[in-house]
Amino acid sequence: MNHPYEIIDRLPTVQEHQALWEAVGWGSVNTEMTKESLARSLYGVVAVHQGKTVGMGRIVGDGAMYFYIQDVAVLPEHQGNGIGARIIERVMEFIAERRFPNGVAFAGLFASEGKDKFYEKYGFQDYSPGMTGMFKVLDK
Template sequence: MVQLKHSVLTPEIFAHLTQSVGWEVPPRQQIEEALSHSLLTVCALDDGKPVGMARLCGDGYLSYFLEDVAILPECQGKGIGKRIIKDIIEFIKKREHTGWKVRLELISANGKEKFYEKFGFEQLPCEEDGSGMFLTIEK
């Protein structure tokens, strides 16, 4: 049975899951810093084995960023990602005050946009907003 756990994501689990979906694995120290500065980390464990993860970043009041949603390829399509996203949305709702509006943003992996649309995410540009953009900075 898959359980979701907060604050148990380690650099080793992060690297393993990142590599499993074909993403470049950052240096260990960079992962450690990223995890320690995340507002929330969620790890999906199947009988103790890590099978999925996500991080929530942002200022915690106006803007949130969903980062590093990764599910082992052999575990995709089993509802694990859906449970993680719902867990993160509930976490945000519990933090916010009545009448407040916040924005949860992400950059989808190619081909995964439809997954996020099921939760109400909109692709950019849309009627209200222009194109999503990013800048990669490397030293």
Template sequence: MEISLSTDIDSISWEELARLFELAPLGKKRDPKKVEIAFRNSLLRVFAFHGETLVGAGRALSDGVWRAAIYDVAVLPKYQGKGIGSMIIRHLVDSAKVDVIMLYAVPGKSKFYERFGFRKMATAMAITPNEDEARKRGLIE
């Protein structure tokens, strides 16, 4: 299976990407307009295609010097386990060129990211719009 990576943000269907996040699953249904804003405001972004089909994506915020944070790494379920998530992570990590890269991951996926050198942080904290829901999903203590 040939997978190609692209950073061309202008060729993306935001509805298709929002649907990918829902199917991956990467949480609740997302508004395509907000998905577009998030990706356009990210310094780094990458999209994985099988032919013309969008099968994966990821993005990172960065100051370009010291810190970057990776978000929204997702692959369609039928394409998971084929190395596409690894391609996305490697692209984002290699492109970041900073001292420290943090990662926001779905609970239960830590082992996948540990293969790339990511380790759990003892000092990360978050403010969320719905603490009960975040606690239920295992995002906060």
């Protein structure tokens, strides 16, 4: 089957990241900070359609035990075509290939509002109240 979308193992460029970030409504992003953040990623994947990057996903973490899935985004006009699924499948393949041999790997993420059911299809679950995902934003 010939897919109209190609999944490529590479990080998005700063400009691609910014365009996707803003297109999905995550606000604006400091591109100097993004450049540094992307450079420190463990892995990245992009979805390309007719030469244009229309989706992305990446992993940050220690590369052995902890893997955090970050920035999974697909341009709104391309959502519903299985791109997000292909991105998550490739990201999970990377984790399975790279985790410490015979060790346990923890893959985490924060789902955007309304997207939790999508991630549940890939085995992600809410562990509350026993465990609660938390974060703090340092912006000042």
